[in-house]
Amino acid sequence: MFVLLLCVGMVFLSACSKGIGEEELKQLHTGMTKSRVEEIIGGHGEMIGETNDDNYRTYTYKYQGEKGGYVIIIYETDFNSYATARTVKAYENHDLK
Numbered sequence: 555m556f557v558l559l560l561c562v563g564m565v566f567l568s569a570c571s572k573g574i575g576e577e578e579l580k581q582l583h584t585g586m587t588k589s590r591v592e593e594i595i596g597g598h599g600e601m602i603g604e605t606n607d608d609n610y611r612t613y614t615y616k617y618q619g620e621k622g623g624y625v626i627i628i629y630e631t632d633f634n635s636y637a638t639a640r641t642v643k644a645y646e647n648h649d650l651k
Contacts, residue, residue: 572596573620576650588615588629588640599627609633613640623649 574595581594592598599615606612613629625647629640 573618574625574650575620579625579645579647579650582627582642582645584642584644586642588613588642591627591642602626612643619650621651623647623651625650 578595582591595617597617599617601613602616603614604612609632611631611633613631615627615629617625617627619625625645627645628643630643631638631640
């Protein structure tokens with residue numbers, strides 16, 4: 555019984571972290587918040603870089619594709635703005651299928 559529950563749980567969890575697909579990528583645009591991006595994608599990416607300068611902090615995330623490839627999304631936070639949310643500055647498609 556335990557093994558059956560474990561298998562069902564693993565299938566459920568793998569379905570939750572499907573990755574980004576072409577349809578989700580089409581919905582992304584600059585200025586979108588990180589929370590909205592991850593709501594569309596249905597999961598979190600892996601932070602692979604962070605830089606700071608006098609006015610901005612930039613974060614680079616990698617999101618795995620649901621059928622291969624990946625997308626890099628660069629977010630930034632403006633230190634001079636009252637809004638501190640990370641917003642999309644740019645994104646790159648790397649052989650997303």
